[in-house]
Amino acid sequence: MNLVVGVGLRSGTSYRELRDLVSAAVAEAGGGRVRILITVEGRHQEPAVQRLAATLNAELQTVPKSELSKQNAPTPSTVVERLAGTPSVAEAAVLTTGAELIVTKRMSAGATVAVGQLGAAPAYSPGERAVVHRVLGERRDVRRGFVDLPVADDVLERVLGAAHRAPSVGLSQPWDFLVVRDVATRRKVRDLAAAQRDAFARSLPAGRRERFDGLKVEAILESALNVAVTCDPGRGGRHVLGRHADPRTVWFSAAIAVQNLWLAARAEGLGVGWVSFFEPGEVAAVLGLPAHVELVGYLCVGPVEEFPEAPELVQSGWAMRRPLAWAVHQESWGNRGLPGAEPTSIVADAEAAAATAEALRSEQTVRVIVGGNPADYLDDPDVLVVQLGERPAADFGVLWRPVSSEADGVEVGVELVRDLVLQGAGRIAVRVVEESVAAAGVARGLRVGAAACGAEWRDEPGEMPDSSA
Ligand SMILES: Cc1cc2nc3c(=O)[nH]c(=O)nc-3n(C[C@H](O)[C@H](O)[C@H](O)COP(=O)(O)O)c2cc1C
Structure with a gap:
C-alpha cells in the first residue's frame, strides 16, 4: 500500500516523539510503504521531519498554508488555526496529495499526524510540477x-x-x-x-x-x-x-x-x-x-x-499556435474537445466562432484549387492544390485529403482554412475545378472556416487570374 503521512509539529519536537507517533499511525493504517511525508511550508526544515523522511526513504513535500486551508479536513481545530493560520495541517496536507484519508489526526504533545492512501504511484509535488512545466514552457x-x-x-x-x-x-x-x-x-x-x-x-x-x-x-x-x-x-x-x-x-x-x-x-x-x-x-x-x-x-x-x-x-507574425482543443479527439476522429468537455465537431465549432471572429490583419492570400492537375497551377507560389482522389506524389504544393462525402469535405475545408491561417494566411481565394459532392463540400467548408477565422474569402470561378498581373 502506498501511504502519505501528513505531519504538523511544534518547532523543536524530538525525532523520537515524531517517529513513535508516525509508527503508531502507520500501524493503525494496516502498514504500507510511506512514499510521501508532507508538512506545511517551513516545517520541512525541522530536524525531526528531515530525519524521519530520510529514515522512511520517503519524499519530503511541503505545501503552503493557503493550500491547506482550502481542504475540507474532517478534524479542524480552532487552536491549530490560531497557531498555524490554518484549521488543519496533518489531515489537510494528506488531502492536497489526492490521497484518501485512512487515519485521521493523531496527536502527541508536540505533533499531529494523519495517514492517507494513494491509489497509484505519487505525483510530483505542486512545486516540482511547476518546475517541469516551467522548463517545457520556457x-x-x-x-x-x-x-x-x-x-x-x-x-x-x-x-x-x-x-x-x-x-x-x-x-x-x-x-x-x-x-x-x-x-x-x-x-x-x-x-x-x-x-x-x-x-x-x-x-x-x-x-x-x-x-x-x-x-x-x-x-x-x-x-x-x-x-x-x-x-x-x-x-x-x-x-x-x-x-x-x-x-x-x-x-x-x-x-x-x-x-x-x-x-x-x-x-x-x-x-x-x-x-x-x-x-x-x-x-x-x-x-x-x-x-x-x-x-x-x-x-x-x-x-x-x-x-x-x-x-x-x-x-514575427509568421505563424500561430494551434489551440489544444483542436488537437484532442475523444474516442473517434473529429469529436474534438478537451478532457471533461463536451466534444464538438469542427464545423459546429466554426459556425459558433463566426459570430465573434475578428477580421485578420494578414494580407497573405492563399489560392486554393480543389481538384485539377497540379502542374497547371503550381508555378504560382500563392496556390495550394487540394486533391481528393488518389494519393498524389509527394509535393508541398499539393495537399491530399481522401474525401468522398460532402460532410467529410466540409470538415476538411474548415480545417484547411484554420491551418492556413495558423501559417499566416489572411485571405482565401477558392476555385473548384473538380465536379463532385466532395469538392463542393470542401468549398463550403472553406467558406465556413474563413468566416470562423476572420479570413477574407472569395470565389474564383473560371480561369485563375494571373497573380503577377
Ligand atoms: C524538426 C525541427 C526543425 C526545425 N528547423 C528549424 C530551422 O531550420 N530553422 C529555424 O529557425 N527553426 C527551426 N525549428 C524551430 C521551430 O521553428 C520552432 O520550434 C517553432 O517555431 C516553435 O518555437 P519554439 O521551439 O521556440 O517553441 C525547427 C524545429 C523542429 C522541431
Whole structure:
C-alpha cells in the first residue's frame, strides 16, 4: 500500500516523539510503504521531519498554508488555526496529495499526524510540477543573441546525458552526438544552410518572402558549438523489439533524444536552435558520417542573452499556435474537445466562432484549387492544390485529403482554412475545378472556416487570374 503521512509539529519536537507517533499511525493504517511525508511550508526544515523522511526513504513535500486551508479536513481545530493560520495541517496536507484519508489526526504533545492512501504511484509535488512545466514552457528554439562564452564540459555532459536517457524503440538507442566546434567545418555547414534558405525564399509568394527575410533560421557560427544528432536505423540488428512492425520508430527515438537535450539545455541556461535547412546527405558528407548513419537534427548550442517568451515565428507574425482543443479527439476522429468537455465537431465549432471572429490583419492570400492537375497551377507560389482522389506524389504544393462525402469535405475545408491561417494566411481565394459532392463540400467548408477565422474569402470561378498581373 502506498501511504502519505501528513505531519504538523511544534518547532523543536524530538525525532523520537515524531517517529513513535508516525509508527503508531502507520500501524493503525494496516502498514504500507510511506512514499510521501508532507508538512506545511517551513516545517520541512525541522530536524525531526528531515530525519524521519530520510529514515522512511520517503519524499519530503511541503505545501503552503493557503493550500491547506482550502481542504475540507474532517478534524479542524480552532487552536491549530490560531497557531498555524490554518484549521488543519496533518489531515489537510494528506488531502492536497489526492490521497484518501485512512487515519485521521493523531496527536502527541508536540505533533499531529494523519495517514492517507494513494491509489497509484505519487505525483510530483505542486512545486516540482511547476518546475517541469516551467522548463517545457520556457524551452525555445533560439537563433539570436548567442553570447561569446564557452560551454563547460560538465554542463555539456549533463545535457548530452539527458539526451542519452531518452526512450528508444527496443532500447536500441539509435542516436549519436557529434560535437562540432571547428569553425571551418561549421562554415561549410552554414553555407549549405544559406543555399537552402535562398531556395526557400525564392519559392515564397512576395509578401511572405519579405516577412521571411526578417527571420533568422540558424546560428551555426555564432553559437558556442554545434551538435549533430544522428540515427543508425540498423542499430541492434534484426530483432529490435517494436521496430520490426514500424521502422519509423527508430527515427522517433532519435527525435526524442533531441527534445531531451533541448529541455536539459534550457535548464542549464543554454540556447538551442534546430537547423533543418539542409539536404541531410550534404551535411553528412561535410561531417564525414559513415554511410549507414543519418542526420536527424543539427543543433546550435550555447549561452544566450535571453530566451524569448514566445516562439520567434509567433512574435514575427509568421505563424500561430494551434489551440489544444483542436488537437484532442475523444474516442473517434473529429469529436474534438478537451478532457471533461463536451466534444464538438469542427464545423459546429466554426459556425459558433463566426459570430465573434475578428477580421485578420494578414494580407497573405492563399489560392486554393480543389481538384485539377497540379502542374497547371503550381508555378504560382500563392496556390495550394487540394486533391481528393488518389494519393498524389509527394509535393508541398499539393495537399491530399481522401474525401468522398460532402460532410467529410466540409470538415476538411474548415480545417484547411484554420491551418492556413495558423501559417499566416489572411485571405482565401477558392476555385473548384473538380465536379463532385466532395469538392463542393470542401468549398463550403472553406467558406465556413474563413468566416470562423476572420479570413477574407472569395470565389474564383473560371480561369485563375494571373497573380503577377
Ligand atoms: C524538426 C525541427 C526543425 C526545425 N528547423 C528549424 C530551422 O531550420 N530553422 C529555424 O529557425 N527553426 C527551426 N525549428 C524551430 C521551430 O521553428 C520552432 O520550434 C517553432 O517555431 C516553435 O518555437 P519554439 O521551439 O521556440 O517553441 C525547427 C524545429 C523542429 C522541431
